[in-house]
Amino acid sequence: xxxxxxxxxxxxxxxxxxxxxxxxxxNSAFQYFMxxxxxxxxxxxxxxxxxxSGNKEDGRFTAQVDKSSKYISLFIRxxxxxDSATYLCAMTNQAGTALIFGKGTTLxxxx
Amino acid sequence: xxxxxxxxTHLIKTRGQQVTLRCSSQSGHNTVSWYxxxxxxxxxxxxxxxxxxxxxxxxxxxxxxxxxFPNYSSELNVNALELDDSALYLCAxxxxxxxxxxxxPGTRLTVT
Numbered sequence: 001x002x003x004x005x006x007x008x009x010x011x012x013x014x015x016x017x018x019x020x021x022x023x024x025x026x027n028s029a030f031q032y033f034m035x036x037x038x039x040x041x042x043x044x045x046x047x048x049x050x051x052x053s054g055n056k057e058d059g060r061f062t063a064q065v066d067k068s069s070k071y072i073s074l075f076i077r078x079x080x081x082x083d084s085a086t087y088l089c090a091m092t093n094q095a096g097t098a099l100i101f102g103k104g105t106t107l108x109x110x111x
Numbered sequence: 112x113x114x115x116x117x118x119x120t121h122l123i124k125t126r127g128q129q130v131t132l133r134c135s136s137q138s139g140h141n142t143v144s145w146y147x148x149x150x151x152x153x154x155x156x157x158x159x160x161x162x163x164x165x166x167x168x169x170x171x172x173x174x175x176x177x178x179x180f181p182n183y184s185s186e187l188n189v190n191a192l193e194l195d196d197s198a199l200y201l202c203a204x205x206x207x208x209x210x211x212x213x214x215x216p217g218t219r220l221t222v223t
Binding site for chain 1: 115117146152153154155167169201203209210211213214215219
């Protein structure tokens, strides 16, 4: 079992839809949870990060962490064609040295 | 504020050769981490340098080595290149070896 599991998709939605992206993990030592967005042939861009369990909102994006279920989510409201990219979840323990990534979910938003 | 930069953008090498990739950290950051991203996969941690010392290493063989300089820029060296080393090599910078890591655009290495 990989430490971080993420459905690679692809996920196709119409413009304006609410998108839900998810990851599960197995290592209970993970404390910090990140979401990155990666456009084709570019480096990952940090979207949001959360510590431990709870919700965090930033504009159209909401990150949720449920440590009891070892499950994290990223919600995108009012999705736009410019949101079309690969979304990577990443997490790390208290030391914060190595980020452990999922495989990424490819999202396509059509206008 | 200057972001993370990497050079070169693309590189083609032959199996058995050696390669050096370079990274300049974001201004104010003192930590550089290197990741390898194969096609269709998430990035995999190679190692991290904090204040010029190696501060953690992933499951990569010793032919992957690195350096960090006093200005916090960094190099990744790979010896005896193998076909499976073909990937996007990403550098990320952070402050004090923290989890908030910001990535550069990457160097795409092709080994033939």
